[in-house]
Amino acid sequence: MSELSTISRHAVTVLAGQLAVMAFGVADTIVAGRYSEASLAALSVGSAIFISVYVALIGVLSALLPVWAEQRGAGQQQQLGASLRQSLYLCAVASALGMAVLLSPGAVLRWTEVPDALRSEVEDYLAVLALALPPALLFRIYSTLNQALGRPQLVTWLQVGSLFIKVPLSIWFTFGGAGLPAQGAVGCAWATLVVNCSMLALALWLLRTQSLYQPLALWKPLERPHWPTIAGFARLGVPAGLAVMVEVTSFTLMALFIARQGTVASAAHQIASNLAAVLYMVPLSLSIAASARVSWWLGAGEPLRARSVALLGMRLACAMGLILAVLMLLGRNHLGALYSSNAQVVAVTGGLLAWVAAYHVADALQTLCVFVLRCYRITVAPLVVYCTLLWGAGLGGGYLLAYQGLGPWGPVATPATFWAASAAALAVTAALFAAMLWRALRLPAPAALARATG
Numbered sequence: 001m002s003e004l005s006t007i008s009r010h011a012v013t014v015l016a017g018q019l020a021v022m023a024f025g026v027a028d029t030i031v032a033g034r035y036s037e038a039s040l041a042a043l044s045v046g047s048a049i050f051i052s053v054y055v056a057l058i059g060v061l062s063a064l065l066p067v068w069a070e071q072r073g074a075g076q077q078q079q080l081g082a083s084l085r086q087s088l089y090l091c092a093v094a095s096a097l098g099m100a101v102l103l104s105p106g107a108v109l110r111w112t113e114v115p116d117a118l119r120s121e122v123e124d125y126l127a128v129l130a131l132a133l134p135p136a137l138l139f140r141i142y143s144t145l146n147q148a149l150g151r152p153q154l155v156t157w158l159q160v161g162s163l164f165i166k167v168p169l170s171i172w173f174t175f176g177g178a179g180l181p182a183q184g185a186v187g188c189a190w191a192t193l194v195v196n197c198s199m200l201a202l203a204l205w206l207l208r209t210q211s212l213y214q215p216l217a218l219w220k221p222l223e224r225p226h227w228p229t230i231a232g233f234a235r236l237g238v239p240a241g242l243a244v245m246v247e248v249t250s251f252t253l254m255a256l257f258i259a260r261q262g263t264v265a266s267a268a269h270q271i272a273s274n275l276a277a278v279l280y281m282v283p284l285s286l287s288i289a290a291s292a293r294v295s296w297w298l299g300a301g302e303p304l305r306a307r308s309v310a311l312l313g314m315r316l317a318c319a320m321g322l323i324l325a326v327l328m329l330l331g332r333n334h335l336g337a338l339y340s341s342n343a344q345v346v347a348v349t350g351g352l353l354a355w356v357a358a359y360h361v362a363d364a365l366q367t368l369c370v371f372v373l374r375c376y377r378i379t380v381a382p383l384v385v386y387c388t389l390l391w392g393a394g395l396g397g398g399y400l401l402a403y404q405g406l407g408p409w410g411p412v413a414t415p416a417t418f419w420a421a422s423a424a425a426l427a428v429t430a431a432l433f434a435a436m437l438w439r440a441l442r443l444p445a446p447a448a449l450a451r452a453t454g
Contacts, residue, residue, distance in 0.1 A: 010289035017156035059244030060237035068148035073299025081216035128189035268348035287371035321364030355419035369433035394425030
């Protein structure tokens with residue numbers, strides 16, 4: 001099977017699962033909105049806090065993909081199993097930190113000036129999601145393992161199947177019935193808890209029964225913490241998790257800054273953000289697939305094959321990014337109508353989607369590059385670039401252009417200024433990441449292999 005076929009099949013499978021997970025949030029939004037505006041508002045605030053915490057923590061655990069893919073490529077099956085058991089300690093620390101934040105959101109709610117009327121429901125919502133966090137992170141370890149093994153379909157089946165459980169449970173718990181009282185947005189959180197526990201239980205059953213996992217000897221007694229291994233995980237995962245957090249918060253903070261421009265601007269920005277998030281699933285899935293293959297070849301002692309896969313991934317990312325951007329440009333005056341019947345909102349959205357198209361081309365390339373850079377253990381430099389450009393030039397530049405003016409450009413208070421600044425910042429980010437990756441790939445073969453595996 002060719003590398004193109006292998007990566008494509010892996011990416012499409014991951015994409016199906018990612019879209020199913022995105023549908024969880026869409027379903028909760030619709031259900032809470034039908035229940036009451038207050039519950040929808042509470043869900044919006046609570047989910048923003050939860051997502052900011054959750055994506056940072058799963059970024060830490062997902063960064064273990066190249067470690068395990070290398071061990072698989074090197075034929076170190078039982079070492080992979082031991083490494084996974086050590087990752088449980090990292091997962092425990094991540095769960096404790098995340099739960100502490102979710103159980104004490106008061107400072108964040110006061111800083112963002114969330115109305116008192118919403119705080120109680122938001123706090124109850126986050127308290128339930130705090131319980132749902134550990135099984136979610138453990139399932140992420142299972143997901144990362146399967147991606148490293150080149151078998152993402154076992155994860156996708158669970159994610160797609162759980163959607164058929166999540167939707168009816170969210171409706172039931174939110175609206176009540178059959179002796180259960182209506183719980184509003186908190187009901188959506190309880191549904192998430194049930195689904196996360198169910199997926200984890202099925203994942204454990206698969207780990208116990210499927211022959212695929214037997215060579216890994218996963219069910220040996222848990223060893224004591226091996227601090228050098230855990231430190232290696234942290235060096236790779238913490239910068240990766242922080243980088244993901246910077247990406248997400250650049251979006252959430254943009255929404256807060258745009259909110260002062262009124263409901264039309266906020267609605268148009270929300271539509272643009274949603275479409276950008278959907279498009280992002282394509283390069284994300286491709287990047288997961290490509291990085292798994294790059295690490296596999298590095299582990300197998302074939303750095304030249306790893307280099308060719310990385311270059312193939314870059315070409316695919318650029319091609320898919322351009323295709324999706326062109327499709328968005330062609331449909332930009334019609335896509336907004338799928339979300340809103342307000343002509344003004346649709347018109348503003350059409351203007352924003354031109355910038356979203358430019359943003360996506362850069363996003364596709366930088367996502368592929370940052371994932372493959374992790375295969376070569378390059379994580380701190382991308383984090384610095386993210387902080388400087390996404391927060392500084394993108395978010396900060398958008399704020400200056402919108403509300404204070406910048407040099408010859410006077411203040412223009414529209415969402416487009418934020419998207420234009422973010423697209424420009426992401427284009428520079430993609431160029432820098434591509435240069436970093438090109439430099440890593442041009443290292444002599446022994447040096448590249450030593451950098452990746454050491």
